[in-house]
Amino acid sequence: MSLLDRVLVTSLPLVPKPVVGLVAQRYVAGATAADALAAVRKLGHEGAASTLDILGESVKSSERATEFTRQYIALLGEVKAAGLDSTVSVKLSMLGLALSRDLGAANFQAVAGAARGQGIQVTIDMEDHTTTDDTLEIYRQTRQEHGGVGAVLQAYLRRTLDDIDALPGPPDTGAALPGALAASDGPPHIRLCKGIYVEPERIAYKGFQAVRDNFMRCLVRLLDRGAYVGIATHDQWLLDKATAEVKRRGLQPDEYEFQMLLGVTPERRKRLIQAGHRVRVYVPYGEEWYAYSIRRLRENPSIARHVIKAMLHLG
Ligand SMILES: Cc1cc2nc3c(=O)[nH]c(=O)nc-3n(C[C@H](O)[C@H](O)[C@H](O)COP(=O)(O)OP(=O)(O)OC[C@H]3O[C@@H](n4cnc5c(N)ncnc54)[C@H](O)[C@@H]3O)c2cc1C
Numbered sequence: 004m005s006l007l008d009r010v011l012v013t014s015l016p017l018v019p020k021p022v023v024g025l026v027a028q029r030y031v032a033g034a035t036a037a038d039a040l041a042a043v044r045k046l047g048h049e050g051a052a053s054t055l056d057i058l059g060e061s062v063k064s065s066e067r068a069t070e071f072t073r074q075y076i077a078l079l080g081e082v083k084a085a086g087l088d089s090t091v092s093v094k095l096s097m098l099g100l101a102l103s104r105d106l107g108a109a110n111f112q113a114v115a116g117a118a119r120g121q122g123i124q125v126t127i128d129m130e131d132h133t134t135t136d137d138t139l140e141i142y143r144q145t146r147q148e149h150g151g152v153g154a155v156l157q158a159y160l161r162r163t164l165d166d167i168d169a170l171p172g173p174p175d176t177g178a179a180l181p182g183a184l185a186a187s188d189g190p191p192h193i194r195l196c197k198g199i200y201v202e203p204e205r206i207a208y209k210g211f212q213a214v215r216d217n218f219m220r221c222l223v224r225l226l227d228r229g230a231y232v233g234i235a236t237h238d239q240w241l242l243d244k245a246t247a248e249v250k251r252r253g254l255q256p257d258e259y260e261f262q263m264l265l266g267v268t269p270e271r272r273k274r275l276i277q278a279g280h281r282v283r284v285y286v287p288y289g290e291e292w293y294a295y296s297i298r299r300l301r302e303n304p305s306i307a308r309h310v311i312k313a314m315l316h317l318g
Contacts, residue, residue: 012301020293027296029266031058032288036078039288042265043082043089050276051284053089054126054262055082058289059097065106068099072110076117083121090124090153092285095138108141115149122151124192126233129155131200132207135162143171146191153191153233156225157198158218159207167193167224194233194262195221199302219244226252226259233283235262237271246280256281264299 015023032042043053055078062068075093082089093114100107111127118125127142129135142154156163170191197214198207208214218241225232226248234245242261249259260281263272275282287295 015297015300023293023296023300026300027292030264030287030296030299031292032265032286034288034290034292036074036081036288039078039286040081040085040087042286042288043087044085046284046286047088049273051272051282052260053087053284053286054092055089056092056094056128056285056287057097058287058291058295060094060130061096061101062099063101065099065102068097068102068106068110071097072113075114079114079117079121079123082123089286090126090283091118092126092128094128094130095141096130096134100134100137100141104137104141107137108144111141112145112148115145115152119149119151124151124153126153126155126192126194129157129196129198132160132202135160135166139166139169146171153193155194155196155235156221157196158221159198159202159209159214161206161208161217163217163221164224167221167228167230170228170230190229190231192231192233193225194235195225196235196262197238215241219248222248226254232259233262234259235285237263237268239271242271242275246275246278266299 032039039055043055046053057071057074057078059071062071075091075098078091082091091114093111095107095111098107098110098114115125127138129138139154142152146152156166160166170193172191195218197218208217215238218236222232222234222245234241236242236245245261256279260283261272261275262283262285264285265287272282272284
């Protein structure tokens with residue numbers, strides 16, 4: 004990151020909220036579920052599926068965790084009623100994992116049970132490395148009980164190949180799941196991404212190419228295991244490699260998917276759809292849009308530059 008970019012990124016907290024809001028419109032569907040469902044509908048017209056995420060993490064009170072659990076259950080009902088092609092994505096720290104493992108697990112069980120009832124897949128987002136073991140354990144337990152649950156693995160973590168080897172096979176229940184969930188009852192559904200948290204070198208690859216290389220090793224291992232992989236990246240190098248890999252294996256478009264964040268590289272997303280790949284867009288929304296937007300902007304100083312320019316223009 005250049006010195007100018009570093010200065011821009013550190014000045015972001017000084018930017019007035021309405022100005023951040025102008026730029027955030029690209030990355031966040033809005034403050035309400037209605038805003039988010041409208042975004043999902045629009046993406047659907049473009050040929051993309053979605054996964055809905057209510058913004059919020061590291062919840063500090065059990066009441067707040069219960070409130071978010073309630074919001075997710077209500078959202079599942081709305082997605083079902085609207086007949087939209089969308090799954091949901093959940094951060095366990097939002098459901099109380101940071102307070103206690105049991106609370107996070109119990110609230111997630113409630114969400115997964117509701118998701119099963121509505122025939123909607125739910126993916127557990129992966130947070131920082133202090134939560135990896137608990138998250139994978141809760142994923143295993145819930146998948147066993149409900150099916151229809153997916154997890155995320157991060158290519159920057161040195162442990163990820165081992166985590167792939169330890170993934171569970173089909174759940175023991177053998178119970179048939181409705182509609183879209185039927186496929187997820189078989190192979191594990193795993194979103195593979197680079198990873199977004201700042202992690203120590205002892206546990207995480209740091210080099211840009213080293214992370215890419217491990218991403219490809221993990222993708223190959225996941226496909227070898229028969230997993231349904233959500234290939235979550237905007238990196239053109241990885242998109243090319245992954246596309247070649249699924250082609251080499253002769254996989255059909257319903258045997259994997261690409262995933263991207265709302266507002267990020269929409270032209271690459273459209274190219275993938277045109278080429279016949281299934282693409283799912285991560286659609287975040289909620290009252291906590293401001294913190295999320297600042298994080299997105301920190302990751303992409305060129306967009307931070309637009310924010311500062313907009314502020315100077317408005318000011
Ligand atoms: C659907 C989805 C779900 C995710 N879920 C998780 C999760 O559960 N846990 C987790 O740790 N991480 C998650 N991530 C984030 C991921 O780990 C990466 O941090 C992020 O995708 C950037 O990596 P990249 O592979 O796109 O490559 P990069 O090399 O970082 O990006 C490639 C190009 O894409 C553009 N770009 C990438 N990210 C952004 C951005 N945020 N804003 C603007 N432009 C951008 C830039 O132009 C950049 O040059 C998710 C990502 C996606 C797409």
